[in-house]
Every structure is written in structure tokens, then in C-alpha cells.
Amino acid sequence: MTPDDIKLIVAVCRQRAGLNIDPAKTYLIESRLGPLARRESYGSVSELIAGLRARREEPLIWALVEAMTASETAFFRDRTPFNLFRDEILPTLTRMRGPEPIRIWSAGCSTGQEAYSLAMIAEAGVGLEPGARVEIYGSDLSERYLEKAQAGIYNQFEVQRGLPIRMLVDYFEKVEDSWRLSPRIRGRVRWRRLNLAGDLSTVGRFDVIFCRNVLSAMDESVRPKVLEGLAGALPADGFLVLGQGESPLGLTDAYRPISGRDGLYARNPAFRVAA
Numbered sequence: 712m713t714p715d716d717i718k719l720i721v722a723v724c725r726q727r728a729g730l731n732i733d734p735a736k737t738y739l740i741e742s743r744l745g746p747l748a749r750r751e752s753y754g755s756v757s758e759l760i761a762g763l764r765a766r767r768e769e770p771l772i773w774a775l776v777e778a779m780t781a782s783e784t785a786f787f788r789d790r791t792p793f794n795l796f797r798d799e800i801l802p803t804l805t806r807m808r809g810p811e812p813i814r815i816w817s818a819g820c821s822t823g824q825e826a827y828s829l830a831m832i833a834e835a836g837v838g839l840e841p842g843a844r845v846e847i848y849g850s851d852l853s854e855r856y857l858e859k860a861q862a863g864i865y866n867q868f869e870v871q872r873g874l875p876i877r878m879l880v881d882y883f884e885k886v887e888d889s890w891r892l893s894p895r896i897r898g899r900v901r902w903r904r905l906n907l908a909g910d911l912s913t914v915g916r917f918d919v920i921f922c923r924n925v926l927s928a929m930d931e932s933v934r935p936k937v938l939e940g941l942a943g944a945l946p947a948d949g950f951l952v953l954g955q956g957e958s959p960l961g962l963t964d965a966y967r968p969i970s971g972r973d974g975l976y977a978r979n980p981a982f983r984v985a986a
Contacts, residue, residue: 712737716760720744720775727776728852729908729933740779747778777853781928784821785872787828792923792952792974796829800950800975801845802838804918807948812844816917818907818941819925820849823860823900824869827892829921830899831878848917850905857902863892908933911940920945923954923974935962942966942978951976 712720717734724730732740741756748759751771763771787793804813815833817826826849833845851857870879870890883890905914907925920941926934941951942965951966953959953974959966966976 712757724776724779725930729929731930743778780853782821784824786824786874797832805840805843812846814917815847816920817849818922820851822856826900830896847900849900850903852906861902863897864889907937914944917944919950921952926957938963939965945978949978
């Protein structure tokens with residue numbers, strides 16, 4: 712790749728999805744775009760970029776952006792927020808909402824492990840009010856990730872990363888060399904392709920939004936817009952869950968931290984979503 716190739720990749724990813732791509736990490740760029748070049752029948756990443764310049768086809772542009780998105784995820788990753796969700800957030804919300812459904816959004820869900828972790832917690836129903844209804848939604852920019860998430864099929868390495876053995880037994884079945892989630896867990900999650908850097912005004916309302924390890928992959932200039940877009944989807948008593956080391960403080964006044972609960976934020980009652 713030439714310096715101009717790298718500049719184009721960085722610019723396209725920032726403009727389309729707010730991604731922050733380090734131009735110095737040429738190996739990372741090559742490793743992520745190499746499979747895309749082969750799928751599109753190009754001999755190299757450089758030829759792929761030349762084709763992009765020549766035709767400017769929207770499907771190819773978005774395929775490049777999707778290929779550059781991070782995909783690191785695991786079941787019950789960084790277990791603390793899931794324990795908090797199970798023990799405090801979800802039981803409290805079911806008492807407050809009564810028969811109203813509790814809506815949970817895994818924003819930037821990658822291949823689905825986070826959303827399914829939340830679904831397994833909801834299925835177990837620990838501490839929930841009788842008749843509690845929990846709806847779980849997963850969204851991601853990548854269609855390929857969403858296809859894998861919908862299939863609910865994971866290899867041995869993926870299920871060994873954070874998934875308790877009891878849940879593997881209860882909620883998965885062995886299929887050749889892989890594991891497939893039970894239909895009842897897969898049926899608990901609805902999926903949608905969504906660009907978090909785009910317009911979020913029509914996504915609906917959610918009681919809890921998990922957006923972990925997503926902001927850190929975005930350009931700093933885009934983060935306030937994304938955070939405020941998420942705030943617009945939260946009710947006054949809703950919660951935002953961020954990843955380790957991520958914070959909205961200093962970027963927007965849309966949230967206030969929950970004391971003693973790292974990574975958990977409530978919507979600031981003084982914040983007003985722009986019309």
C-alpha cells in the first residue's frame with residue numbers, strides 16, 4: 712500500500728463510521744483488508760484500493776469499513792457489568808416497570824456474545840418479578856458479524872472464553888466441532904444493522920444500553936455525537952454501560968456516573984436531546 716492508499720482508508724473509515732484507524736499500523740490494515748481483497752477477486756489490498764478509487768461503489772466502500780471494525784468480544788467479557796446487570800439493574804427495573812417490557816440494547820454487538828450473555832441472564836430470571844418481560848436487541852455495523860450472531864454457532868475457543876460450563880450445558884448443543892445456542896436463547900435477541908455514528912433518533916427507547924469497547928475504537932471528534940445519540944434512546948431513569956477505561960465525562964453532559972459502579976452511567980436529568 713502507498714501512503715495515499717492508507718490516507719484513503721483512514722479517511723473513509725472516519726467519514727462513514729467514525730472509526731479511528733492508526734495509519735502507522737499497516738500490518739493491521741493489511742490483515743483486515745486482505746480477506747476482503749480475496750473475496751472481491753483482487754490480487755492485493757493495493758488493487759482493492761485502486762478498484763475503490765476507480766468505481767467508488769457503495770457496497771465495496773461499506774465492505775471496507777466493515778472489515779476495519781474491531782471484532783474482539785467474548786461471553787460475559789469483563790464479568791463485573793454482567794453481575795451488576797443480573798443482581799441489581801434487571802431486578803430493579805422489573806419492579807419499576809411492572810408489566811412493561813424491559814428493553815436492553817447491545818450496541819456494537821459484534822458476533823453476538825454480549826447480547827446472548829444478557830439473554831441467558833434474562834432466561835435464568837434470578838430476582839425478577841413474576842411475569843417480567845425482557846426484550847434484547849443487538850446491533851452492529853457489520854453484516855457478516857450479524858449473520859454469525861443470528862446463527863448462534865460458536866467454536867470451542869469462543870465458548871471457552873468466559874462462558875460458565877453450566878451455561879454451556881444448559882443452553883448449547885454440540886454440532887460437529889462447534890456449539891449451537893438453543894432456539895429459546897436465540898429467539899430472545901433481535902438483530903439490526905446500525906451505524907452508531909449515524910442518526911440514532913429513530914432507534915426507539917431502551918432501559919439499558921450496553922456500548923462497551925466501542926467508543927474507544929472511534930475518532931474523538933465522533934464520540935460526543937454517539938454518546939448523545941445513545942442518551943436520546945434512554946428514558947430519564949435509563950442506564951448506559953461502557954467498557955473498562957471508557958467514560959462520557961468531558962465529552963458530553965448527557966450522563967452522570969453511578970457512585971461505586973465503574974462503567975455505569977445514568978442519564979443526566981438536565982440534559983436535553985437536540986430536536
